Amino acid sequence: MKKKSIWAIIVVVVIIAAIVVYYVTRPPKIVRAIKVGIIDCYSGPAAVFGNDALNGFKLALNEINKEGVLGSKIEFTTRDTKFKVDIGLSMAKELVMREKVDILAGTISSGVALAVSDYVKGEKVPFFVWISKTEQLTMAKGHRYVFSTGENTYMAGKAGAVALAKKPYIKYWIAGDDYSYGHDIGNAAWRNLKQLKPEVEKIGESWWKVGEPDLIPYITSIVAAKPDAVIFCTGGASMTNVLKAIKATGMAEKVPIWIHTATDHAVLKPLGAEAPEGVMGTMDYHFYYPDTPANKAFVKAFQDAYGVPPGFPALHGYITAHFIAEGYRKAGALDKEKFIDAVEGLQLDSPVGTIEMRACDHQATLPMYLGVTKKVPQYDFVISTDIITMTGAEVMPTCEEVKEARGK
Amino acid sequence: MDSGQLVNFSALGAQFLVGLSRAMILFIVCSGMSFVLGVLRVPNVAHGSLYMIGAFSAFSISTFLGGSTAGFWLALLLAPFVVALVSLIAERALFCHLYEREHLMLLLFTFALMLIFGDLVKLTWGAEYRSIMAPPFLRGSIPILGSAFPRYNLFLLMIGPLVAISLWLFTNKTKIGKISRAAAVDREMVGAVGINVSWVFAVAFVIGCFLAGLGGALVAPTVSVTLGMDHDIIIEAFLIVTIGGLGNMWGALVGSLIFGLTQAFGILFWPQFAIVFPYAAVVIILILRPRGLLKAVW
Numbered sequence: 128m129k130k131k132s133i134w135a136i137i138v139v140v141v142i143i144a145a146i147v148v149y150y151v152t153r154p155p156k157i158v159r160a161i162k163v164g165i166i167d168c169y170s171g172p173a174a175v176f177g178n179d180a181l182n183g184f185k186l187a188l189n190e191i192n193k194e195g196v197l198g199s200k201i202e203f204t205t206r207d208t209k210f211k212v213d214i215g216l217s218m219a220k221e222l223v224m225r226e227k228v229d230i231l232a233g234t235i236s237s238g239v240a241l242a243v244s245d246y247v248k249g250e251k252v253p254f255f256v257w258i259s260k261t262e263q264l265t266m267a268k269g270h271r272y273v274f275s276t277g278e279n280t281y282m283a284g285k286a287g288a289v290a291l292a293k294k295p296y297i298k299y300w301i302a303g304d305d306y307s308y309g310h311d312i313g314n315a316a317w318r319n320l321k322q323l324k325p326e327v328e329k330i331g332e333s334w335w336k337v338g339e340p341d342l343i344p345y346i347t348s349i350v351a352a353k354p355d356a357v358i359f360c361t362g363g364a365s366m367t368n369v370l371k372a373i374k375a376t377g378m379a380e381k382v383p384i385w386i387h388t389a390t391d392h393a394v395l396k397p398l399g400a401e402a403p404e405g406v407m408g409t410m411d412y413h414f415y416y417p418d419t420p421a422n423k424a425f426v427k428a429f430q431d432a433y434g435v436p437p438g439f440p441a442l443h444g445y446i447t448a449h450f451i452a453e454g455y456r457k458a459g460a461l462d463k464e465k466f467i468d469a470v471e472g473l474q475l476d477s478p479v480g481t482i483e484m485r486a487c488d489h490q491a492t493l494p495m496y497l498g499v500t501k502k503v504p505q506y507d508f509v510i511s512t513d514i515i516t517m518t519g520a521e522v523m524p525t526c527e528e529v530k531e532a533r534g535k
Numbered sequence: 536m537d538s539g540q541l542v543n544f545s546a547l548g549a550q551f552l553v554g555l556s557r558a559m560i561l562f563i564v565c566s567g568m569s570f571v572l573g574v575l576r577v578p579n580v581a582h583g584s585l586y587m588i589g590a591f592s593a594f595s596i597s598t599f600l601g602g603s604t605a606g607f608w609l610a611l612l613l614a615p616f617v618v619a620l621v622s623l624i625a626e627r628a629l630f631c632h633l634y635e636r637e638h639l640m641l642l643l644f645t646f647a648l649m650l651i652f653g654d655l656v657k658l659t660w661g662a663e664y665r666s667i668m669a670p671p672f673l674r675g676s677i678p679i680l681g682s683a684f685p686r687y688n689l690f691l692l693m694i695g696p697l698v699a700i701s702l703w704l705f706t707n708k709t710k711i712g713k714i715s716r717a718a719a720v721d722r723e724m725v726g727a728v729g730i731n732v733s734w735v736f737a738v739a740f741v742i743g744c745f746l747a748g749l750g751g752a753l754v755a756p757t758v759s760v761t762l763g764m765d766h767d768i769i770i771e772a773f774l775i776v777t778i779g780g781l782g783n784m785w786g787a788l789v790g791s792l793i794f795g796l797t798q799a800f801g802i803l804f805w806p807q808f809a810i811v812f813p814y815a816a817v818v819i820i821l822i823l824r825p826r827g828l829l830k831a832v833w
Contacts, residue, residue, distance in 0.1 A: 170762065171761075331806065334809075338763050341560075347549050351543075351549070401668050
């Protein structure tokens, strides 16, 4: 009869409507993987560092993906920047716009890192910088979407200055690679040294093009000027050339030298016993130090997987992966803003102890190790000895300094 | 900037010798490039890559022989031949088919070779930095004029003139040398006289590349052997060959000396801008003598 059938129809319609409303408004379950886009330099002399970071990242992913993140895995894809800013930037754009990555990570070139950092500010995609060391990334040019899991030139400069201020040297010569990293290290070291010991004097500077193979003429002219100590601002392949030239001219025996990353294994290994001894160096990771169970386990896992011990980029890549995983687990959703809020202030256990992603500048609080190069019988390469550890807090800029640098 | 205290005889003398030894390496590499440029009339863009292969080969041979003194000398001797072989294969298999073509094709081909060699080196040796050590008696420094001068650089100072003399003897006293010179000046005539011009080109190309390999092997103990070596040297080589006079080997010597010495003295007097000096010298020379300092071969 009509009245009963109308009621039946209304009930059915209401049930259908309820079901539809439920499915439409239900929060979507995340079943897709987290995509990380990695831009780094995989060609030319910087490739050894890019590969190291990637290996550290992959090692961490093996552990992380066993447990899973938000019901799925972390996937990654890589792009080669060839150490060029325009290529790096276009790769980053491709990863964000076409591949629709959730997170960007990379790179070794400070130039590329700064350009990409600027780009992600507008695109609101989190970017983890894991090798390039310019302090501008988290200081003057820092913002919500950029994170640094590597030490920066401020920290290195301050660590070096702390070490040098204890010594009786007054007249300094500063020399290095003529690009932003070299100048940043030189400025950071000098600024801090002058603050800690006002009587120091800079008697000269020398700058050569990055990767300059023949440094003998520079060394001979520096030694001729008779400084009390020399600060070299160099890294990577250029550093190997510097160390070779120092050894060839016997400079380390005549003049005290400090170089950030002088004790970097990637640089000392090819030199073997030919590396100069007695050079002071700061470094944020050596695979042979600290001799803690956590570090030993990390080194063993890395060595088993890749056949070589990890370098500092591997450590940074490793902790980046863990920050990403823990950040998403804490946020509970595949939401970039929630992720950033979760990562700020997040603390992790790492091979070098507890590391925090500081909220005010998005800089990881990495310790710094100061040592002197020395030949030891158990390795056929030179290592860092008499190591003094400085905590992240001792060498990082204060949050007030960061605010000031950003002009707030 | 305290240049006053640096203008003393000891520093000047040491710096002069350092610049001279750098010029020797540049000369060895650029003479090869000049030779190829003279005979084939094509600047070999892959010359830097062959220099890099020479350095890496020297590393491999020396490491294979356990890094001993004998190993070093063998590496120095064999690496250029390895490079010569590589270049011969590239030339006979691919390059020689292009001789009839337009000039630009040859240039583009050498550019392609540069890219291919670059990646082949990465595939073969990986991305790590390599280093080889000079034999013990060539390590360390000896005091010259009061400054420490690396012994290996002294060795380079002796090798340079040796190579120059050998080259001169080759091009002026041997039959192949004389034919190469003739082909540089007038290849049609050489062909008309019944000599296979294609083979002359092959010989010239292989010799040029041999020299590039020799330069690479010699420089290996003083620098880190890395993947960027080819790019670094090729620009300097181009400039030196241009200011010296195209195809002129003595021009390559003059150009190398200018480049090496301006760089060394620039570092002494104005270290912050030292990189500018050799290029400034190139600019001045090209403004005054656009065709290079010495007579071009064509």
